[in-house]
Every structure is written in C-alpha cells, then in structure tokens.
Amino acid sequence: MSDIISPEELNLLIEQTYKVEKEFTELKNSYKHLQDTVEKVVEFLPNAIWILDANNNVFLQNSKAKDLKELFELLEFENDDYEINFNSSSYLIKSSLYKDKKMLSCTDITEQKRKENLATMGQMAAHLSHEIRNPIGSISLLSSTLKKRVKPENIPIVEEIQKSVYKIDRIIKATLMFSKGIKAKKSNVSWLKIRESLCMATGYYGYSKEISFVFPNDDFYINGDKDLLEMLFSNFVINAIDAIELDDEEEGIVEIIYEDNDDNYHIFKIYDSGIEIENKDELFQAFKSTKVKGNGLGLVLSQQIAQAHGGSVALLDEDKKGFIIKLAKN
Numbered sequence: 001m002s003d004i005i006s007p008e009e010l011n012l013l014i015e016q017t018y019k020v021e022k023e024f025t026e027l028k029n030s031y032k033h034l035q036d037t038v039e040k041v042v043e044f045l046p047n048a049i050w051i052l053d054a055n056n057n058v059f060l061q062n063s064k065a066k067d068l069k070e071l072f073e074l075l076e077f078e079n080d081d082y083e084i085n086f087n088s089s090s091y092l093i094k095s096s097l098y099k100d101k102k103m104l105s106c107t108d109i110t111e112q113k114r115k116e117n118l119a120t121m122g123q124m125a126a127h128l129s130h131e132i133r134n135p136i137g138s139i140s141l142l143s144s145t146l147k148k149r150v151k152p153e154n155i156p157i158v159e160e161i162q163k164s165v166y167k168i169d170r171i172i173k174a175t176l177m178f179s180k181g182i183k184a185k186k187s188n189v190s191w192l193k194i195r196e197s198l199c200m201a202t203g204y205y206g207y208s209k210e211i212s213f214v215f216p217n218d219d220f221y222i223n224g225d226k227d228l229l230e231m232l233f234s235n236f237v238i239n240a241i242d243a244i245e246l247d248d249e250e251e252g253i254v255e256i257i258y259e260d261n262d263d264n265y266h267i268f269k270i271y272d273s274g275i276e277i278e279n280k281d282e283l284f285q286a287f288k289s290t291k292v293k294g295n296g297l298g299l300v301l302s303q304q305i306a307q308a309h310g311g312s313v314a315l316l317d318e319d320k321k322g323f324i325i326k327l328a329k330n
Helices: 007-044 063-067 110-149 152-180 191-205 226-245 298-308
Strands: 048-052 058-061 082-086 089-098 101-108 187-190 210-214 221-224 251-259 265-272 312-315 322-328
Touching: 048 063, 089 110, 110 152, 152 191, 152 226, 152 298, 187 191, 187 226, 191 210, 191 221, 191 226, 210 226, 221 226, 221 322, 226 251, 226 265, 226 298, 226 322, 298 312, 298 322
Parallel strands: 210 251
Antiparallel strands: 048 058, 048 101, 082 089, 089 101, 187 221, 251 265, 265 322, 312 322
C-alpha cells in the first residue's frame, strides 16, 4: 500500500485543517466574549467582588475590590458570612463556592449599622426621658413653691435650680420629639410671639457673661407650628450662648437678622461671637454634638423642623460665623 497522499486527500486534509482552525478561532472568540461579559457583570455589581482559585489567589476582581486591597488581606477565607470593621467602616462578607472557585462579596453596611444604632439609641433615650419627666415636673413645681417661701438671699439658689430643671426639660422634649418624629400643625404665627418666647428662654437658660441679644423688632407672620418654630430658634440661640460661654472674651453678642427679599422663603441669618464650630461634618448627625456639652439633637431637630416648614438650615459661607434658616412662605 502506497504512503503517498494523493492530491485529493491533501486537499481534503487542508480543508479539514482550515475548518478546525476556524472552529478554534470561533471558540476562542466566544470564550473571550464570555470572559469579557463576566468581567463586565462583575464590574457592574454594587459590591466589591473577588473570585479566587483553589489556592485562594485572586482569579478575577472588580475595581471596588481593588480599592479595598488592604481589607482583602484581613478576610477569613474559611468563614462564610460575617461582619468586619475596617477604616471606621463596617462591611458584610459573604462567600459561595462553585467547583474549584470561591466568590467573596463585600458590602459596605456602615450606614445601615448607623441607622440601627440610632434607632436603638433613640428608643433608649425616649424610655429614659419618659422616666425622668415626672420627677423633673415635681422638682419644677416644688422649686416654684420654694421660691415664694425662702429668704430673699436664698432666691438666687432656687433660680439656679429652676435653670437646671429648664435645661433638663429641653433635653427631654428634644429627645421625645426626635423619637416620635416632626409633625407640623401650621397656622399664622406672629414673629413677635416667637421673639417673646426667645427672650424668656434666654432668661431661663442662664449664662455667666454679658451677652447682648439682637432680634428683629418688626412683626410679620409665618405659616408654621408655633411650638416647633420656638424650638427651632431657641436651639440656635442657646447654642450661641454656649459658644460665647466657652470664648475667652467677657462679652458676647447673638444676632438674628430677618431678610424679606425672597418671594418664596422667610430668610433668617443667625450670628454669634462665640468660639468656632469644630467637626462641621458632624453638625447635622444625631447624638454627635460639636459642643463640649450637648446631646447632639439640637441641630438635627432644627433641620427637621425647617424641612417640615418647606425650608432648610445651613452654615453661612461668610466671614461672620453663623447659620441661615429658610422657611417657606406658603
């Protein structure tokens, strides 16, 4: 039998070779397309994703995973689902196996944990506030009775008790309001009524320095909830008093300026001569106070009250330290 390949057989062999090469090229392109698709899907996922081989080496990862390279070094490959803290953030790590590959997903749950902690703290604070409210009411009533009966030289002592009770009562009201949520019952509210309440609040709150208060004297009306608006403005005034008390100067000023140059909003600017605000990023976060003393709810509630009145609260971007409050006119 001859080993010589005939021209027909050679042509057939060449055709088969071309066919195999074509199928291989198509298969290679199909695999590359599949690989690109998988990489795009992994990149599209909102979590950090690592796909590991049998030796726990990274086979595939997305850009979010690359940004958490240092966190990857801390992962526990033998555990399935667990939480880990890294750089002041909390992450949920989940894993799954498919043949010889392991997929790890990392989800940032910092905000979720913060909300859970806030809810827990709010419930605890509300419970404590309810417990404290009754004895504080009794102390307030008894101090008023005592003030009428003590010797004149002892009246300042009773007044200090009343001021302390007033501060505690403010904290209780703020805590309960935060736990229940802000609901505005609107009517036409006179500014002079709010001003009168502010003047009373400054007297009850108490301070050791010579502080001047400059509030608008002209009357105008705001469509809002009187009690909530009184708390909104008193929060800023009392914060200003605390800032002045911590300042090195022996005198201070708290000023509220009203601007009626906007068709949609009542605009108030509140200034004080006290110390500068620290940790501005935490200004409107519950239970995080920028003051040495404070429960961290004043500015949060003020912001929520303004929003309930169709407005907002923000830091002023001016040379003078202060805030701007906007309240909807309609």
